[in-house]
Amino acid sequence: MRLQKNTRLALYSVLEFAARPGQHVPAAEVAQKYGESAHHLAKVLSELARAGILESVRGVGGGYRFTGNARRLTLLDVIRLFEDFDAAPNGLGRHGAPADRALGEVLAEIDQITLATFGSITVATMLKMVERNSATVA
Amino acid sequence: MREPQVRPVRRADLPEVIALDASVTGVHKADYWQRVYRRYGVGGQGLRHFLVAVDDGRVLGFVIGEVRDWEFGSPPCGWVFAIDVQPRARQRGVGTRLLNAMRNRFERVGVRMLRTMLASDNQLILSFFRSQGLRAGRLIPLELEIGADTA
Numbered sequence: 001m002r003l004q005k006n007t008r009l010a011l012y013s014v015l016e017f018a019a020r021p022g023q024h025v026p027a028a029e030v031a032q033k034y035g036e037s038a039h040h041l042a043k044v045l046s047e048l049a050r051a052g053i054l055e056s057v058r059g060v061g062g063g064y065r066f067t068g069n070a071r072r073l074t075l076l077d078v079i080r081l082f083e084d085f086d087a088a089p090n091g092l093g094r095h096g097a098p099a100d101r102a103l104g105e106v107l108a109e110i111d112q113i114t115l116a117t118f119g120s121i122t123v124a125t126m127l128k129m130v131e132r133n134s135a136t137v138a
Numbered sequence: 139m140r141e142p143q144v145r146p147v148r149r150a151d152l153p154e155v156i157a158l159d160a161s162v163t164g165v166h167k168a169d170y171w172q173r174v175y176r177r178y179g180v181g182g183q184g185l186r187h188f189l190v191a192v193d194d195g196r197v198l199g200f201v202i203g204e205v206r207d208w209e210f211g212s213p214p215c216g217w218v219f220a221i222d223v224q225p226r227a228r229q230r231g232v233g234t235r236l237l238n239a240m241r242n243r244f245e246r247v248g249v250r251m252l253r254t255m256l257a258s259d260n261q262l263i264l265s266f267f268r269s270q271g272l273r274a275g276r277l278i279p280l281e282l283e284i285g286a287d288t289a
Contacts, residue, residue, distance in 0.1 A: 119264070120267075128271075
């Protein structure tokens with residue numbers, strides 16, 4: 001399972017902002033932390049703001065603050081903003097050869113588990129996992 | 139706000155448990171709950187537990203579980219197979235208290251693994267378990283539709 005670059009950047013961004021709820025965080029700070037151009041990140045943040053997850057903050061430096069519900073917002077909610085995750089997988093359809101259809105069934109099983117996993121992990125849970133990992137590294 | 143008390147279920151709690159389950163699942167199944175009460179509510183011998191969270195005499199939620207051992211060679215583990223909280227009482231830590239109480243009971247008898255299994259589209263309860271630290275484990279659930287029409 002590979003997520004597109006924008007999707008990963010969106011997930012990192014959501015975690016950064018959600019870790020400091022209500023606080024104004026400069027976009028440049030997030031861009032620098034993840035080694036991304038501010039221009040690239042701006043597009044991602046703009047999409048997150050359109051979805052109501054972030055709110056743009058006017059003023060010096062610009063920035064955003066988290067406005068979502070970290071205990072309800074899941075990774076899948078964020079991923080779906082950037083990827084068509086529910087499309088038929090891998091071009092294997094019900095009209096292909098029997099082997100194609102059989103392989104399609106296997107891949108569909110995997111996709112179902114992937115969807116359930118992303119759909120069950122909230123931002124709040126991710127923040128706890130990040131914290132645990134930080135403690136391990138420290 | 140007061141902390142709810144978690145204790146073993148009593149027969150008098152059953153109507154509220156049944157109503158809570160029916161409100162969440164849309165299915166009123168009193169007979170099933172009577173059986174569950176007989177099996178898990180009384181006579182569990184320390185291995186089966188049916189707990190409720192109550193506040194001011196009202197049931198806010200329940201959890202049911204048991205110790206299962208040596209299924210396909212798996213050492214004893216604590217299985218949680220039902221948990222729910224009144225919608226009006228959610229996000230107050232009731233589910234966490236219920237699960238912790240169950241976990242403590244499993245730990246008291248030496249169990250070192252807690253497991254559960256639920257539908258992959260049950261996002262609410264899946265998210266709850268994830269928030270409690272549960273993650274995909276070594277067991278993979280499999281199923282097969284059976285019956286005359288499924289050959």
